[in-house]
Amino acid sequence: MLETLWLWFCRLFGRLLALLLILAGLAWALGELYYAWKFSGPVSSEEQIPPDEATLTRLIIEDAVRIVEQHRDNTRVLRDAHAKAHGCVKAEVQVLDDLDESLRHGVFSEPGHTWQAWMRLSNGNAYPQFDRARDARGMAIKLLEVPGEKLMKSPAHAGEQDFVMFNHPVFFVRDVAEYRSNFAAQADGKKVLAFLPSWDPRSWEIRHLIIALRTLAPAPESPVATTYNSIAPFKLGPHNIKYRVVPAPQHCPPYQLPEQNSALPNFLRNALYQQLSLDRAPACFELQVQRQNPQYYMPIEDTSVEWDEKIAPFESVARVSVPAQDFDSREQNLFCDNLSFNPWHALPEHRPIGGINRLRQAVYEAVSAYRHQRNAAP
Template sequence: MFTRCWLWIGRLLRRTLLITLSAGLASGAIGYCYYSLKFSGPVSAEEQIPATEAADSRAIIEDAIRVVEQHRSDTRVLRDAHAKAHGCVKAEVSVLSELPSNLSYGVFSQPGKTWQAWMRLSNGNAYPQFDRARDARGMAIKLLEVEGEKLLGSRSEQDFVMFNHPSFFVRDVAEYRQNFAAQANGQQVLAFLPGWDPRHWEVRHLLIALQTLSPAPETPLASTYNSIAPFKLGPIASKYRVIPSPENCPSYTPPAQNRDLPNFLRNALYQQLSIDRVDACFALQVQLQDPTHFMPIEDPSVEWDEALAPFVTVAKIRVAAQDFDSREQNLFCDNLAFNPWQALPEHRPLGGINRLRKEVYEAVNVYRHQRNQQSQTP
């Protein structure tokens, strides 16, 4: 009797396991076929602006200002995103001495030119939290003394604004609006699964969001930072990224930090640049769109396949050993304003998420500077 019962349980378990495995394999295969069909080229090489975008953008700006107010620290109003800096450091960005003509545009048009720059390293969250919390990590670079009319006016700066994941967790401004509103109501996961209709579930975007919130690196100088959204490079759409290139710098193994300390990423930066006095090196790379393949302009949740469009180095970046962690420089850093639209026309931002960023960064930047009664110019 006991043996029959035992065999019956075994059969049941085996059947359940087989059904679960088959269901898993079938959904994997359906998902693969669905995305292979959906994510196949060609795509447009031009922007396509949805009719509802302007209204969605206005609503997001209002929400963003509310978030800034909620998160102010004491009397000071911080950024609405990437509020916590590990530091602002001086950097040199040197264009390669030989670049093919299809990459020689804007700030890359003078071979061998070295630009002086500021680099701000940050955590992504709207509220400063312990570095060990899962989060995106940001890098913003501001090239100085860049001549020529910019998309935001005549300031002599060219900005590059990135974080350390290659894809964004929403497709467009409409989805951003719905997602932001749900998250503001505390619905972190449900923001991606609105309602009971599976056609509106964004499971792929949920996975991107979960991957974006990753554990902290050993040091902010060891991550790859991506533009995620596309930008012009002369006449062609491109994406850019900054990758560590230790081969151009003295060899250095960062000592393990105490990850229980709230600001261990700042400590790691301080240790390398200010105590051990070792330079850090990166490469600035671009990836050109090939619109015959699925490399969309309007959907930054899709990475452009590197096998079809490899990244190519256009400049080297050196962060020399330096002292950066002073009260004056930290305040200066907080008052700096980065904006992907602070750019030459040759580097014009493209796509809905970038169009949204133009309005939002400007609005939040003006608002926080007014509230902090600081001039926008450092």
């Protein structure tokens, strides 16, 4: 009797499971068809600014200040994102000698020119946590002694050109309105409501929740062993572009990083220190750009959409090298913590575009000023 009942239950469970798998497959196929229809070109090659964006930006600044106060340590106010640095290192950015003439704009206008730079490598979270925790990872590059008038008029940043990136090709919000809703939920400690704000399924952002989960990836073996993306678009002279930095070990002497103990809280800093300071081995990258083709779905105002590399392949514009160096000193770490990176520290030829970049201009500046004031930092 029990055996017959068990077999009946197994058959019923198997049929239910098969039905659920079929329904899930159909839902996935319908989703793919929907997004194939929704994400079809052409798109605008110009910015489109919503009328309520300024109001939303002010609210986001208030939320960002709340977050930095929630996550401050005993003595210092930290960044509202990418609070934990693995290190600030000196770098060189050399424009390619044979760079295509159509890409020779701004800091890339002179083939062969080498810019001295600072590079900050970090985790993405607003609270310093163990490196083994799933997280985004960030890279920010600050070119030094860049002549020309900048988009932000601050004398402190008059000679700087910044590039700000993290290691995922898309962002988990599309625009400033969604960013406000998402960020407010996080500031209130209600992370579930960031993507499921109500009981109405029409308000759910399942696709963006999946992007966020993919962004929270396991740590790479080293901060210099992963690709970093701009996420949002920028100008490069007349072009609308996205950029990225990819590891290019072929440009460096052969090097194999010894296996790191990922159970240590700061193993990514240890990996960077092992390579640059102990083994005296440089790290090499290429800086690349991807030009928008507005005949296809490559939107400016939606950072949750990846531009198709098959249609618009990335093109290398410069080599980035991080020479062997000693960087893990108290003085340099404090200097690193006081650095401000902002994509609007830029020449007009590299103007940030799109809603998320417009938001960055106000939020980065406001949070940086607040942080430096509270920390009595230069």
